Amino acid sequence: xxxxxxxxxxxxxxxxxxxxxxxxxxxxxxxxxxxxxxxxxxxxxxxxxxxxxxxxxxxxxxxxxxxxxxxxxxxxxxxxxxxxxxxxxxxxxxxxxxxxxxxxxxxxxxxxxxxxxxxxxxxxxxxxxxxxxxxxxxxxxxxxxxxxxxxxxxxxxxxxxxxxxxxxxxxxxxxxxxxx
Numbered sequence: 001x002x003x004x005x006x007x008x009x010x011x012x013x014x015x016x017x018x019x020x021x022x023x024x025x026x027x028x029x030x031x032x033x034x035x036x037x038x039x040x041x042x043x044x045x046x047x048x049x050x051x052x053x054x055x056x057x058x059x060x061x062x063x064x065x066x067x068x069x070x071x072x073x074x075x076x077x078x079x080x081x082x083x084x085x086x087x088x089x090x091x092x093x094x095x096x097x098x099x100x101x102x103x104x105x106x107x108x109x110x111x112x113x114x115x116x117x118x119x120x121x122x123x124x125x126x127x128x129x130x131x132x133x134x135x136x137x138x139x140x141x142x143x144x145x146x147x148x149x150x151x152x153x154x155x156x157x158x159x160x161x162x163x164x165x166x167x168x169x170x171x172x173x174x175x176x177x178x179x180x
């Protein structure tokens with residue numbers, strides 16, 4: 001099962017390294033692709049956050065109260081279909097392109113909250129929101145957050161799935177709990 005989750009990450013990293021090496025070596029020229037911006041390795045590194053803004057459950061609820069928030073779930077469609085935040089958009093990493101992002105999050109100044117498996121519980125894999133963050137940053141989005149529902153910001157106790165589902169609305173085939 002772990003291999004299933006690691007496959008998209010591995011493919012993405014291999015593709016990114018190949019594109020970075022080819023661009024750096026001069027084999028891949030931006031002029032050869034019409035109407036597309038090429039993100040070079042240098043631009044990707046510049047867009048990487050030294051620290052990214054991570055939201056815990058109270059922070060997410062407060063942000064939602066302030067107004068419109070685009071919640072982008074960067075997991076696969078199958079995983080998204082099993083359990084996701086109500087109102088979130090499924091936007092797998094491969095769909096986060098210059099062409100698709102304006103349809104997913106049209107306002108580059110509005111808050112964008114990134115969600116992946118790490119959002120809901122601690123995993124031993126790389127957080128996919130860490131990979132999505134520089135893509136949005138390089139496209140001009142300014143208020144990007146990574147959601148972490150299972151851990152309090154000040155290192156408090158872990159928040160269970162049941163507590164998450166009582167505080168937020170979820171949809172999907174694996175959602176069985178009913179709010180009281």
